[in-house]
Structures are given as C-alpha cells and as structure tokens.
Amino acid sequence: MDLTLLISMIAAALIGTALYTIIGIVPGTDETAVIAPITLALVLAGIEPIVVLTFYLSAIIAHKLTDSVPVAVAGIPGGVMATPMVEHALVLKRYGESDTSIRKMVSGSVIGTLVSVPISLLLASALIPVSDVIKDYANPLLFAGAVLLALLSKNRWLALIIIIPFALLIQGLRSLYWSLNIVPEGTNVFISFFLGITIGPVIITLFDLLNKEKxxxxxRNRKNTIVFNETKQDKGFPNPFKILSPKEIGLSSLASAIGSFTFILSAVGTTTLIGELFSNREKDPVKKSSLAIACMEALANATYISGSLIPLIALGIPLSSVALGPANALFNAPPVFTLEHNLHHILSMGDFLWATLIGIGISLVLTYFVIVRYSKQICTFVFKWIPHEAILGLFLGLVLLLAFMDAGWMNIGGVLLIGLVAGVLHRWGVNFGVQFMVLYSAPWIISILA
Amino acid sequence: MSKIEKNLIIDPDIDEAVEYVEVWEDVVSIKDLVLSLIICSITTLGAYFIAPNEPPKPLFFGLFGAILGFAICSILIKPKRILESAKDGK
Incomplete structure (x- = not known):
C-alpha cells in the first residue's frame, strides 16, 4: 500500500467521523438520507474507491453511535435506528441512571463492532463462491428480495400490490426521458430516483403544508422543548469490558453474532426484535433496560457492518437493507459504479481489510473518546446552533443538484413525483427496502411483463 | 417584580405570530424553512452553473454551494429548540 493512499484513507476516516458525529446527533435524520448522498457525491467526484469505502465505514460507525447519544442525554432519538432505545433510556432516567445509558451504549457499540467485523469477513469469504451463481440471477434475486421485504413489512398486502405500479412509474419516467432525448436510450436514470425515494417522507410533509386542510x-405555536438530563462526565477512559456486566457482554456478543448472520433483513427490525427478545427475560427494570441498551447498540453496529461488508465483499449486488440504503452508492452510481463494475469487482480482499481496519478502527476509537468525555457539550452545540431548517435545505439542495445533473430541469419534476409517491408509500408502511429493491429490478419486472 | 411587569412578559415558548411545524421529527418555522430552501437551492445550482464545464468540477462546485447555503442558513436562522435541564428521577 503506498503512502499517499494510506494518508488519504486516514484523512477520509477522520472527516467521516467528524462529520457524522455531528449529523448523528441532529434529531430525526434518517441514515440513508444523510449517508447515501454524500457517499454518492464522493463516488461521482472520482475519489479512489478504497478511500470512499474507508469514509463510508467511518461514517456508519460514527453515525450509529452518536445517533443514540441524544437518547441518553435528552430522551429523543438522533435517528431511526435509535428509536427502539428511547423507552429503555427513559426507564434508566427515572431511576436516576442516565449516566449508565451513555456508558452502556458506547460499550455495546465496541462489542458489536469487535464481534461483527470478524464474523462478517468470515461469512463473506465463505459466500464468495456463491457470487458466481448470484451474478446470473441478480435481477430475479432483487425482485425476490422486494417480495420478501414486502411480506415482512407492516402492511404486507399493500406493499406487495404496490411493487408493479411503482416499477411502472420508474420505467415510465425513464422511457419518457428516452423518447424526449433527454438521456440516451438504455441509460437508466438511477441516482436521482434513489434520492427521491429517500427524501420522500420530507417531500410529502412539505406538500401537506400547501394543503390547507392538512x-x-x-x-402549532410551540417550539421544541428538549430536557437535558444532568449527568456526570467521566474523567478517565473507562474500559468498555468493565462497564458491562458479564451477562451483558455475553448477550450483546451473541446478539451481534445473530445480527451479522441476518444481514439481509431490515437493520431496525433486527435491532428491535433481538434486542427486546434478549432483554425480556430480565425482571429488574434497571438491569433490563441497561441490558436492552447494550444489546441494541451492539446490534445496530453489527447489522450495519455486516449489511455493508458481506454484500460488498461476497455478492457485488446490494442484497441487504443496509446495502440498498446508506451503502447504495458503493454498488450503483452510474457512470462510475454499476452492478457489473463496483467495489466488489474493483477491490481485493486485502483492500477491504485495510479499509475496514482504518475506517472502523479510527472511527470507533475517536467516537468512544469523544462521547465518553463530551457527549453533553456536543449535544448542546448541535441543538443550540444547527437549525433544522438548514439541514433540510442542505439535503433538498443536494437532491435538486443531482436531479438536474441526471436528466435536466424536467427531472426535478420527475424526482418530485417519485418522492411524493415514495412518501405516501412510506407513510402507508411500505419500507424503504421494498422501494429500493423495486427501483433496482424495475427494468427486469417490466421486461418480463411486456 | 410587580404584577403588571409580570403580565407583560410573554411566555417565550408560545409565539402566536409564528407558525411552527414538525418535519423529520423536529420543529421548524414555515417562514424560515421556505427561506432556507430558497437559499440552498440558489447557492447549490448557482455554484453548479458558474463552474467551468469540465467534469467533475460542476459537481464539486455544486457541493460547495450546498455547504455554503447550509452555512448561511445556520447563521441566519435560529434553531427552534428550547433547552432545559432536569435532575434524574423526575
């Protein structure tokens, strides 16, 4: 490995960690919506693939850990993945144990990472022979994935029925662009449609504002009141293995291992399901909640690491909810990456190991240090100085830019339309996974139907 | 503090003149949100169009524009969050 590359990787890891430590704390930000567009921009800008991967890995570790920090500090989730932890953090707060929440979280995160990195790498190596078979069936597999995720979603019949109409919408817009010569025939507009789906829930709320009845x-006339818990900050650096009880270490390791194997399933779903399952048998409320928090944070890391690394190393197609969401740009970002030419094909096993070591290593150590020492200061800074309006503006600006770059002015309307439909679907309980799978398999679905 | 003075103090949490709304799990004011969307759109697309036409420069300029818009909005707009602190156990 040459020195300049190594330095760029370290720099990417540092930037990813710093950026997503702040973004993670901002309330309500969805992982896909904040991580995918920036990774995408780096890919399109022509940054070395291994550097982009390092950046992405450091971003998910930092984001996963910091989005649970506001849960402990103020009882509000920093992101979707942190939502299941809220009730447990509130129990600990009631018993005067808010400090415990943060410590259990960071330690759980360390365990989750340490367990899932080797398991993911081993599982990926074991699955590599399968990738030759998978290559020929990528489209039917993605379609089967859409059906599977639809069956697992909240309103399964609704999600199933919507697959074909949504594929029609996507292919319909694409062939309209071809017939108007906005993009060359056969070029599938992808990136901006992807972002349209991601930002759908926001777009539909904005449309609601234009609808008088809604x-x-x-x-309302009230600002958002955020109540901070008074916590003591640690002076030194507690050993994560001493913060957790032996039972918590054992169960959170086991949970992470299971979470790594179920990499295809929804990360939030797995975290909630296994986290609750493991903590339910504990009767004492304080012990139960701290066990749940440790397990869930470990799981959050494990599902994200395995969901990114296994499809990247072994499959080359985004067959997991994480790969379809935040990691999407690493699989498909035309013209730089396509399903036939992406990180899976470009990087060697050694490259993956280096990126994992640097990206995850730097991010884990830094966020651990920063959160143990400065969790409250960072939350105060973000809550006080970063207006939510600016974040929404930033992401809509990015969507606008990439929509225009994909297919001109008309595509801004197209992306708005996709966002509107996706937002309604999301509200109806059709999760992002189903929608992204349909986006991938739309050309195949339509060619089969035609 | 006299009684009259007390009545003059308006509860800072309630502001009848401003319309707040919850988007993406946080509260924003509609006026500021529109302002922010306009600023960020202009800076992002503006930077994209003034960029020299050799890829990937337009993309880089666009990204820089988006971040510039974000910075301007962060300075102009105040977050709609009120921070309070509470002791554990309440």
Missing part, C-alpha cells in the same frame, strides 16, 4: 392540523 396544514391547520400540522401547525
């Missing part, structure tokens, strides 16, 4: 029910 608007009156949405508008």
């Amino acid at each position: 608007r009156t029910s949405l508008v």
